[in-house]
Amino acid sequence: MAAGSGSGSSMRSGGRPGLSPGSDRGDPETDRVAALVELARGGDAEAFGLLYDRYVGQVYRYIYHRTGSHPLAEDLTSETFVRALRAIPAFHWQGKDVGAWFVTIARNLVIDHVKSSRFRLEVPTDDLLAHDSPDAHGPEDTVVAAVSHRELQQAIAGAMRRLSPEQQECLTLRFLNGMSIAETALVLGKNPNAVKQLQLRAVRALARHLPQERAR
Numbered sequence: 298m299a300a301g302s303g304s305g306s307s308m309r310s311g312g313r314p315g316l317s318p319g320s321d322r323g324d325p326e327t328d329r330v331a332a333l334v335e336l337a338r339g340g341d342a343e344a345f346g347l348l349y350d351r352y353v354g355q356v357y358r359y360i361y362h363r364t365g366s367h368p369l370a371e372d373l374t375s376e377t378f379v380r381a382l383r384a385i386p387a388f389h390w391q392g393k394d395v396g397a398w399f400v401t402i403a404r405n406l407v408i409d410h411v412k413s414s415r416f417r418l419e420v421p422t423d424d425l426l427a428h429d430s431p432d433a434h435g436p437e438d439t440v441v442a443a444v445s446h447r448e449l450q451q452a453i454a455g456a457m458r459r460l461s462p463e464q465q466e467c468l469t470l471r472f473l474n475g476m477s478i479a480e481t482a483l484v485l486g487k488n489p490n491a492v493k494q495l496q497l498r499a500v501r502a503l504a505r506h507l508p509q510e511r512a513r
Contacts, residue, residue, distance in 0.1 A: 327394075334395050337385050345385065349378055352396045355474060356403050362473045363407050363466070373410065377403040397476070397483040404466075404484060456506035464499035471496055 330351070336344035356377050361370035380402050388398065457465055463485075470481040482492045 330395060334385070334388065338388060340386070345382055348395065352399050353378070355396055355476075356399050359400050359469065359474050360403050360407060362469045363404075364410075369410070373403060373406045376406055380406075394477075394480055397480040400470070400474070400476070400480075401484050452507055453503070456503050459506045460499055460502055463495065464502060467492065467495045467499050468503070 330348070333344045333348050337348060353374060357370055357374045360373045360377075361367060364370055364373070377399060381399055384402075388395075457468070460468070467481065467485065470476045470484060471478075476484070478489045478492050478496075481496075482489045485492060485495075487495070
């Protein structure tokens with residue numbers, strides 16, 4: 298893996314202190330990731346490679362769903378891990394999953410790319426999946442029930458473009474990347490309650506922008 302520039306992440310080292318690797322003991326996978334991070338911080342290339350294998354798909358999906366371009370997603374995914382490799386010796390835990398840190402680096406790369414070009418962010422919706430809700434009562438339940446139907450993808454794509462960039466990103470992280478409220482909060486630099494409110498507003502706005510005959 299080639300060397301690159303600094304992390305470019307709002308969660309870079311030197312930021313506010315976070316959780317230590319041992320602060321959430323009890324989950325074997327969490328403990329395994331914590332151990333890999335500690336080894337990678339000490340310069341263990343194999344440990345970093347295992348972290349790469351675990352999170353590369355998540356990072357790629359995030360970038361693709363923000364850009365709509367497979368070649369660009371491949372390039373920015375590579376750059377994300379190059380920057381992470383350089384930054385990880387001084388990495389401090391900000392939450393339960395280092396994946397949020399990788400996605401934050403990716404997010405900043407996407408933002409930098411948009412600022413330096415005429416590129417417009419897209420939100421592909423071909424796999425905007427959610428669980429069907431047979432007891433749909435509110436507008437958010439209506440959307441969750443609707444998004445799994447392929448024939449609605451075009452309508453959803455149009456509705457997503459009418460949301461604010463922050464609302465689009467929240468839905469991308471939560472429903473396309475499957476990130477938790479806590480992980481999404483880390484990426485967006487918000488507290489979990491603020492993310493919950495943002496998600497609620499975003500889903501309700503999405504419901505309003507969907508054609509009524511399709512949202513039922």
